[in-house]
Structure formats: structure tokens, C-alpha cells
Amino acid sequence: TPLGPASSLPQSFLLKCLEQVRKIQADGADLQERLCTTHKLCHPEELVLLGHSLGIPQASLSSCSSQTLQLTGCLRQLHGGLFLFQGLLQALAGISPELAPTLDILQLDVTDFATNIWLQMEDLGVAPAVQPTQGPMPTFTSAFQRRAGGVLVASKLQSFLELAYRVLRYLAEP
Amino acid sequence: QCGHISLSAPIVRLGDPITASCIISQNCSHLDSESHIVWKLEAELQPGERQQYLPNGTLQSTITLPHLNRSRALLSCCLHWGNSLQILDQAELQAGYPPATPHNLSCLMNLTTNSLTCQWEPGPNNHLSTNFTLKSFRSRGNCQSQEDSIPDCVPEDGQSHCSIPRKHLQLYQNMGIWVQAKNALGTSVSPKLCLVPMDVVKLEPPTLWALGPSPELAPPQPGCLRLRWETWKPSLHIDQKCELRHQPRLGEASWDLVGALPSRTLQYELCRLRPSTAYALQMRCTRWRLPGHWSNWSPSLELTTTQR
Amino acid sequence: QCGHISLSAPIVRLGDPITASCIISQNCSHLDSESHIVWKLEAELQPGERQQYLPNGTLQSTITLPHLNRSRALLSCCLHWGNSLQILDQAELQAGYPPATPHNLSCLMNLTTNSLTCQWEPGPNNHLSTNFTLKSFRSRGNCQSQEDSIPDCVPEDGQSHCSIPRKHLQLYQNMGIWVQAKNALGTSVSPKLCLVPMDVVKLEPPTLWALGPSPELAPPQPGCLRLRWETWKPSLHIDQKCELRHQPRLGEASWDLVGALPSRTLQYELCRLRPSTAYALQMRCTRWRLPGHWSNWSPSLELTTTQR
Numbered sequence: 097t098p099l100g101p102a103s104s105l106p107q108s109f110l111l112k113c114l115e116q117v118r119k120i121q122a123d124g125a126d127l128q129e130r131l132c133t134t135h136k137l138c139h140p141e142e143l144v145l146l147g148h149s150l151g152i153p154q155a156s157l158s159s160c161s162s163q164t165l166q167l168t169g170c171l172r173q174l175h176g177g178l179f180l181f182q183g184l185l186q187a188l189a190g191i192s193p194e195l196a197p198t199l200d201i202l203q204l205d206v207t208d209f210a211t212n213i214w215l216q217m218e219d220l221g222v223a224p225a226v227q228p229t230q231g232p233m234p235t236f237t238s239a240f241q242r243r244a245g246g247v248l249v250a251s252k253l254q255s256f257l258e259l260a261y262r263v264l265r266y267l268a269e270p
Numbered sequence: 271q272c273g274h275i276s277l278s279a280p281i282v283r284l285g286d287p288i289t290a291s292c293i294i295s296q297n298c299s300h301l302d303s304e305s306h307i308v309w310k311l312e313a314e315l316q317p318g319e320r321q322q323y324l325p326n327g328t329l330q331s332t333i334t335l336p337h338l339n340r341s342r343a344l345l346s347c348c349l350h351w352g353n354s355l356q357i358l359d360q361a362e363l364q365a366g367y368p369p370a371t372p373h374n375l376s377c378l379m380n381l382t383t384n385s386l387t388c389q390w391e392p393g394p395n396n397h398l399s400t401n402f403t404l405k406s407f408r409s410r411g412n413c414q415s416q417e418d419s420i421p422d423c424v425p426e427d428g429q430s431h432c433s434i435p436r437k438h439l440q441l442y443q444n445m446g447i448w449v450q451a452k453n454a455l456g457t458s459v460s461p462k463l464c465l466v467p468m469d470v471v472k473l474e475p476p477t478l479w480a481l482g483p484s485p486e487l488a489p490p491q492p493g494c495l496r497l498r499w500e501t502w503k504p505s506l507h508i509d510q511k512c513e514l515r516h517q518p519r520l521g522e523a524s525w526d527l528v529g530a531l532p533s534r535t536l537q538y539e540l541c542r543l544r545p546s547t548a549y550a551l552q553m554r555c556t557r558w559r560l561p562g563h564w565s566n567w568s569p570s571l572e573l574t575t576t577q578r
Numbered sequence: 579q580c581g582h583i584s585l586s587a588p589i590v591r592l593g594d595p596i597t598a599s600c601i602i603s604q605n606c607s608h609l610d611s612e613s614h615i616v617w618k619l620e621a622e623l624q625p626g627e628r629q630q631y632l633p634n635g636t637l638q639s640t641i642t643l644p645h646l647n648r649s650r651a652l653l654s655c656c657l658h659w660g661n662s663l664q665i666l667d668q669a670e671l672q673a674g675y676p677p678a679t680p681h682n683l684s685c686l687m688n689l690t691t692n693s694l695t696c697q698w699e700p701g702p703n704n705h706l707s708t709n710f711t712l713k714s715f716r717s718r719g720n721c722q723s724q725e726d727s728i729p730d731c732v733p734e735d736g737q738s739h740c741s742i743p744r745k746h747l748q749l750y751q752n753m754g755i756w757v758q759a760k761n762a763l764g765t766s767v768s769p770k771l772c773l774v775p776m777d778v779v780k781l782e783p784p785t786l787w788a789l790g791p792s793p794e795l796a797p798p799q800p801g802c803l804r805l806r807w808e809t810w811k812p813s814l815h816i817d818q819k820c821e822l823r824h825q826p827r828l829g830e831a832s833w834d835l836v837g838a839l840p841s842r843t844l845q846y847e848l849c850r851l852r853p854s855t856a857y858a859l860q861m862r863c864t865r866w867r868l869p870g871h872w873s874n875w876s877p878s879l880e881l882t883t884t885q886r
Contacts, residue, residue: 111509111560112442112468118507136620136652137665145657145664149580149605201384204436212442215410237579240668 104167109216110268116209117261121254123202127195128250134194135243140251147248150234150241155180155256160263168222170263171213176228177256178210183230184249191242199246206253272298273347273358281398281454282338284365291332292347293324294358307331308355310346311363338365341397366397368456372430372449375460378472378563379441381504386439386467388423389431390449390460400453404432406445413446413464420445441468469561474502475568476512476553481537494541495573501533501555502565509533511558516540519548519572546577580606581666583655589672589706589762590646596673599640600655601632602666615639616663618654619671646673649705674705676764680738680757683768686780686871687749689812694747694775696731697739698757698768708761712740714753721754721772728753749775777869782810783876784820784861789845802849803881809841809863810873817841819866824848827856827880854885 132138140147155177159169185203190196217223236242278289292307307329309316319333331347343363348355370393377388388404404423407416420439423432439445445467449460481496483489490496501510510533515525528540533555543549550570556562586597600615615637617624627641639655651671656663678701685696696712712731715724728747731740747753753775757768789804791797798804809818818841823833836848841863851857858878864870 108560115468115508115560116442122507135668137668141662142656142665144662145606145659146580146666201436205441208440208442211440215443238582238667241579243668244665 104220105216105267107268109212110264112212113209113264114261114268116205116212117257117264120202120205120209121257121261123198123205124250124253124257127198127202127246128254130195130198131243131247131250134192137243137247140247143244143248146241146244150236150245150248151232152184152234152245152248152252153180153231154252157256157259157263160259162263162266165263165266167267168217171217171222172224174260175210175213175217177260178206178213179228179230181206181249181253181256182210183233184245187233187236188242188246188249190239191246192239195243195246271295271359273349275345275347275359275361277361277363281364281366283455284341284367284397285337285339286365287334287336288338288363288365289332289334290345290347290361291330292359294329294347294349296327298349298358305329306350308348308350309333310348310355311335311343335363338363341366364398364454366453366455369396369400369451369453369458370394371458372402372451372460375447375449375463377447377463377465377470379467379470380433380472383433384436385433386445386470387431387433388447388449388463392430392451396453396455398453398455400451402430402432403450403452404434404447405450406434406447408440409444409446409464411444413444413462416446417443439467442466466561469557471505471508471557471562473505473508473510473555473557473563473565475565476501476533476555478551478553478568478571480571480573487537490539490576491541492545492576492578493543494539495543495549495551495575496537496539497551497571497573498536498538499534499553505557508557508562509559510555510562512553512555514540514551514553515567516543516549516551518544519550525552543575545575548572548574579603579667581655581657583653583667583669585669585671589674591763592649592673592675592705593645593647594673595642595644596646596671597640597642598653598655598669599638600667602637602655602657604635606657606666613637614658616656616658617641618656618663619643619651620648643671646671649673672706672762674761674763677704677708677759677761677766678702679766680710680759680768683755683757683771685755685771685773685778687775687778688741688780691741692744693741694753694778695739695741696755696757696771700738700759704761704763706761706763708759710738710740711758711760712742712755713758714742714755716748717752717754717772719752721752721770724754747775774869777865779813779816779865779870781813781816781818781863781865781871781873783873784809784841784863786859786861786876786879788879788881795845798847798884799849800853800884801851802847803851803857803859803883804845804847805859805879805881806844806846807842807861813863813865816865816870817867818863818870820861820863822848822859822861823875824851824857824859826852827858833860851883853883856880856882 157173159166159173191199236245273292273294275290275292282288307321309319319331321331324330345361345363346357347359348357372390372392375390377386379386402425406420409417423434425432446462446464448462451458476499478497478499481498512531512533514528517523517525550572552567552570554565554567556564581602583598583600590596615629617627627639629639632638653669653671654665655667656665680698680700683698685694687694710733714728717725731742733740754770754772756770759766784807786805786807789806820839820841822836825831825833858880860875860878862873862875864872
């Protein structure tokens with residue numbers, strides 16, 4: 097049964113989600129800044145062609161748009177997207193010694209956020225019957241590809257979080 | 271082996287009795303009917319041993335020390351030989367108490383080290399080597415049920431604090447945490463804490479800056495001060511509310527408080543102060559509307575109000 | 579792989595040429611006859627590439643940078659696509675020099691850490707990651723023949739000293755010691771030292787004490803001072819000779835030296851000094867009749883001679 101808009105989501109859950117989004121955005125910005133300063137990879141637009149060949153999947157938040165907000169679908173897409181980014185960040189392992197700590201924190205924060213949404217869906221009885229399984233992930237075969245992949249994944253993550261933040265803010269408005 | 275001591279127990283409670291027996295084998299080759307085993311506790315001879323020859327010709331002596339009142343003592347099994355007393359074996363006796371219950375367990379989430387640091391009071395010295403372990407598990411509800419366990423956190427020797435690294439934490443989920451103390455005489459566990467790491471974040475104070483005169487701004491009113499502040503950088507993602515307190519630097523006036531301020535402002539004007547007076551200002555913040563601890567008060571920012 | 583750079587050599591000598599080729603495969607799927615590979619060194623476009631289509635349809639471009647003058651540089655293989663320049667692969671170019679010969683190798687035997695500490699000067703920066711290793715072996719004669727080798731001593735990152743632990747040392751036998759420097763462009767070795775650890779002991783200075791007046795002793799003569807000294811405790815087993823120097827604390831007089839003193843005395847009288855004058859006394863010692871280094875001078879002991 098789809099949920100009514102904000103009514104059923106606890107305020108503390110929404111406030112925690114907003115806090116987590118801000119943290120992940122900060123982690124992501126830190127990763128992007130380090131990729132730029134350390135490896136001179138500063139613009140995702142320069143890596144579009146490479147991105148196509150690597151086949152980096154896209155996460156959709158279509159059920160979260162303000163016009164057609166469908167809460168259960170939105171929560172599931174939010175979780176699905178975060179779960180996808182967990183896999184992508186994992187695939188970037190070995191990116192470079194300087195970036196590894198930043199990538200680890202980013203991955204932990206994304207995983208925490210995904211878990212919180214899953215647990216909330218379970219509490220509301222709208223969680224999918226089965227935990228999602230990770231689809232095929234791009235294989236990064238060189239240090240350069242992991243760094244270029246890092247730029248592309250971080251930039252997609254920021255766009256995803258921007259959308260998520262907007263819908264969570266809307267849901268949290270009293 | 272020439273002589274061998276065996277103990278009723280290697281470690282006993284302080285003041286309890288302890289029984290030791292010493293067997294001296296034939297290959298000590300100096301045994302004869304007059305041979306007599308002598309016991310020494312540290313340097314003092316101990317009376318009251320019972321000695322007997324065993325069928326296989328070995329000599330056995332047994333002694334019971336009624337009250338072992340020292341946490342460490344050396345027990346020696348000796349034999350008169352010529353005019354000397356020969357030490358044939360030694361055993362270290364240990365006595366103490368089972369560990370007291372660790373108490374005052376408290377934890378703080380450290381945003382710079384990204385770890386949850388817990389500390390406790392170990393209780394009185396029990397004279398024995400005691401291992402403390404910080405145990406924890408993740409839980410959905412209020413820590414009644416255990417979801418999945420977290421690896422034990424073993425503090426450095428003699429330390430009464432331990433830090434659980436970020437990779438074992440779920441910052442927004444409940445965790446059950448307690449301390450276990452274990453030594454040779456027993457085990458004790460502290461009362462259990464149930465907390466969410468992000469709800470016990472240790473916030474550092476915000477930073478206050480004076481706002482210098484600037485072309486876009488009219489000069490401040492007499493009896494007013496202009497300042498701005500920003501919360502501690504690692505907590506920028508956390509919504510907070512802050513409090514400002516101020517008092518004239520000289521004289522005995524107590525602090526005045528301005529509450530419920532936003533966690534960041536580019537420009538704030540504090541008025542209804544005495545003109546041309548030097549003031550000390552301090553600020554602290556707390557995570558808000560979500561639970562959290564107040565930070566300490568910031569160092570003082572000293573500003574002087576303009577003349578009338 | 580969409581694009582792949584291969585280099586003539588990952589590391590070249592500074593100023594040498596370097597050739598790179600970039601192959602762009604079909605699965606970049608945007609290749610057409612107008613496609614043009616562009617090379618960038620850091621942010622600057624590099625002219626002079628030679629491009630060709632290979633039989634299997636892949637596009638290959640080769641470029642030679644005549645002089646690589648930067649120790650680190652990022653080379654990018656790019657492709658015009660729409661109105662953007664797409665980066666398809668990057669390679670980190672490194673340039674530097676083979677390691678200079680490490681020089682000024684010297685070693686001291688440290689009696690407190692019980693290790694032989696050697697230090698050297700690495701020579702000018704060669705811009706490449708260079709591993710220094712302190713190598714040594716035990717030898718009967720004057721290090722011409724190697725008896726048995728000693729494990730390599732690897733200094734901590736960036737350090738130009740290393741300590742060989744006591745368990746690898748025979749303190750009274752000859753040792754051949756040298757430093758090897760190795761990087762991607764070559765290896766160099768320092769001149770070899772041949773030494774006996776105990777002959778290069780680093781002695782700490784002796785300790786001087788004033789001799790207070792005492793009943794058994796007659797008061798010191800005017801112009802005389804009484805003192806005693808003792809060599810550094812860890813070197814008490816080493817026969818030493820010592821030197822005492824003294825100078826009036828005030829004024830410009832230079833140091834006066836008293837040589838060949840025993841390494842320990844319970845009471846020494848220094849005379850022919852100016853009466854009622856404050857003197858500074860210092861002492862140093864060296865292993866003697868066996869070879870050794872002089873210790874530093876001890877801190878000053880300040881004594882004043884009695885009136886006439």
C-alpha cells in the first residue's frame with residue numbers, strides 16, 4: 097500500500113536523513129577536491145566518453161519528483177540508488193593511497209544512510225520482500241580508470257543527493 | 271627434576287589458605303633418612319609441613335599456609351645439605367580479588383578521529399592481572415535484542431578507555447555497550463549503555479570573529495557589538511543551535527545569556543550593552559532538534575562597545 | 579579499454595626524450611575518420627603526434643617529447659568529441675637521475691641502545707624514489723674477505739641513518755660497512771668502512787663533583803681546588819684516560835689543560851690556581867690504550883679557590 101505524503105515518516109527520521117545527506121555531500125566534495133588536486137582530474141565533462149565505455153549505471157529518483165511524489169516508490173528508489181553507489185564506490189577500491197581514507201568514509205556513510213532507509217521501510221512495512229542484489233559493476237582496469245571513475249561516480253552521487261535533499265526537505269516541512 | 275612444587279591453586283583470594291606439596295626425586299642422590307624438606311615464604315621459614323617417603327623412594331612434603339596475605343610471594347622448597355640450605359624449587363604465589371564491577375561507563379563520538387571513545391572507572395586495585403574488554407553490538411530496538419555483534423575493543427595496557435573505529439559503527443542505529451573485567455578469580459560486567467553514536471557526538475566550540483568596520487555597514491550603535499561565528503568545521507553538516515554569553519571584562523558582573531542562536535551567521539549585532547566597555551563573549555552549540563551534547567564554551571572574544 | 583597509453587620507459591633521465599603511444603579501441607564507438615587524438619602534458623597541448631589507423635580498426639597516435647624537464651608530469655591522451663576534449667587515458671611521467679654516491683659514512687657504537695648507528699649524506703636530490711640500505715658483513719682481516727653477512731639495515735623513510743642491533747654485532751671483530759642507494763635509474767654504493775664496533779664507541783662525558791670539606795682532610799691550600807669524577811656508568815668496564823680543562827669564569831683567559839688523568843678518582847687536588855677565584859672545570863675521556871673516540875667535554879663544574 098503506497099504511503100500518503102509526509103504524514104507517515106517520523107520527523108526524527110527525516111532530520112537524520114537530511115544530516116546524512118549533508119555529510120555525504122561533504123565527503124563527496126572532499127573526494128572530488130582531492131581527485132582534482134592530486135591527479136588533475138577536475139571536470140567530469142572531460143570523461144564522458146570514458147564513462148560510456150566503462151558503463152557506469154545511473155540511479156533514478158523518478159518517484160521522488162515533487163509533481164509525482166510516490167512515497168514508497170521514492171523510498172525504494174532512494175535506497176536502490178544508495179545501494180548502487182555502495183557497489184560503485186566498492187568497485188573504486190585501490191583508487192590511490194592518498195584517496196583511500198576519503199573513499200572509505202564516503203562508502204561507510206552511504207552504507208549507513210542506505211541501512212537507515214531500509215530499516216525505516218521495514219518499520220513502515222513497505223520494504224521490498226528481498227534485499228536488493230548488486231547488478232554488474234564497471235571494472236576499472238587501471239589506476240587512471242579508477243580515478244576517472246571516481247570523478248564520474250562522485251559527480252553522479254552529488255546530483256543524486258541534490259534531488260534526495262530536495263524531496264527530504266519537502267517531506268520534513270511541518 | 272630434582273624438586274617440584276605443586277600448588278592447590280596458582281592464585282587464591284587474598285587471605286585464603288593455600289596448600290603446596292614438594293616432591294624430591296631420587297636423582298637428587300643426597301636423600302637419606304635424615305633428609306628434611308624445609309619451606310620458606312620469601313625469606314621466612316614456614317613451620318607445619320608434613321613429610322613422608324613415597325613408595326618409589328621419593329620424598330614428599332606438604333604445607334598449608336592458612337592465610338596468604340601478600341598479593342605476590344615466593345615459596346621455596348629447600349633441603350638441608352651440609353651446613354647449607356639448598357633451594358630445589360620455587361613457586362610464585364599470587365593472591366587478590368575478583369574484579370570489581372567497572373562503573374561510570376560513558377561514550378563520546380569523536381568526529382575528527384571518526385571513532386566512538388568510551389571510558390570507565392575500573393574500580394579498586396584487585397592485585398591481579400585483569401583484562402578489560404569493551405563489548406558492543408548493534409540493535410534495532412532499545413538494545414534488548416542483539417542484531418549483529420561488533421568486534422571486542424581491547425584497551426591498551428592499563429588504560430580505562432577504548433575507541434571503536436568508524437568501520438564497526440552505524441552512526442544512526444542503537445548500540446548496546448558494556449565493559450567486561452576478567453582475572454584469574456572471576457569476571458564482572460558493567461551496567462549496559464544503549465546509545466546512538468550520532469546522539470553522543472562531542473562537539474568542539476564554535477569560532478567567534480569580530481566584525482570590522484566596513485563600507486557597506488553603518489558603524490555599530492553605541493552600546494552594541496558586531497560579530498559573526500561559525501560552528502566547528504567537522505560538524506558543519508549537523509544542524510545546531512547556539513548560546514552566546516557575555517560579561518564586562520572588568521568588575522564582578524555575571525554572564526548574560528542570549529539563547530537559541532543559529533549555528534552560523536555572517537553578521538550579528540548584540541545591543542543593550544554599556545557603551546565604551548570591554549566585553550568578553552563566549553559561545554557554545556549543541557546538535558538541535560536531534561539529540562546531542564552541548565560543546566564547551568568557546569574561548570573568549572574580547573570586544574569594546576563604542577562611546578555614546 | 580577505451581584508450582590506453584604505453585610509454586617507451588616509465589622513468590627516464592631528466593632532459594631525456596620519452597615516447598608515448600595511445601591506442602583508442604573501437605568500443606569507444608565514437609571513432610570516425612575525422613577523429614583526432616590530442617596529447618596534453620599537464621594542461622598544455624603537445625604538437626607533433628603521428629596518428630594512424632591500425633588494421634583492426636583501432637586508432638593509434640605516437641608522440642615523442644624531446645626533453646622531459648619535469649620530474650613529475652601527467653600525460654593525457656584525449657579525443658575531440660562534440661565541442662569537448664575527452665580524456666581517455668593518463669600516464670604519470672617520471673624523470674630524475676641515478677642515485678649519487680652516498681658519502682661521509684660514519685658509525686658510532688651506542689652503549690645505551692647497544693646498537694651500531696651509522697649515518698651518511700645521501701647526496702643531491704635525484705627526484706626519484708630512492709631506497710637506501712646499510713649493508714655490512716663480518717670479516718677476519720681488514721675487511722678484504724667476507725666471513726658472514728649481516729642482515730641489511732633499512733632506514734626509516736627519508737632517514738639517512740640506520741642502527742644495526744647488538745644481536746648482529748661482534749663487538750671486537752672487524753666489520754665491512756657501506757651504503758647502497760638504488761632507484762629506477764641505477765644503483766650506487768658508498769666507499770666501504772672497515773671498523774671494529776668497540777673502537778667507535780660513543781662515550782658520554784664523565785661526571786665531576788666538588789669535594790666538600792671533610793674531617794679526615796686538611797682544608798685545601800689557597801689556589802687549590804678539590805674534586806672527584808667518575809666516567810659514564812655504561813662505560814665503567816672500559817679503561818679510559820681523561821683530560822681536565824679549567825679557566826677562570828670571568829675574564830678572557832683560555833682553557834688550561836691537565837692531561838692523562840685516570841678514569842676515576844675519589845679525590846683530586848688541582849693547584850697553582852689564582853686564590854679566591856671562581857673557576858669552570860670540564861673533563862672528557864677516551865678509551866685508552868685501546869682505540870676509541872674522545873667524549874664531548876662534560877658540563878662545567880664551578881668551584882672557587884680559597885683566599886690566600
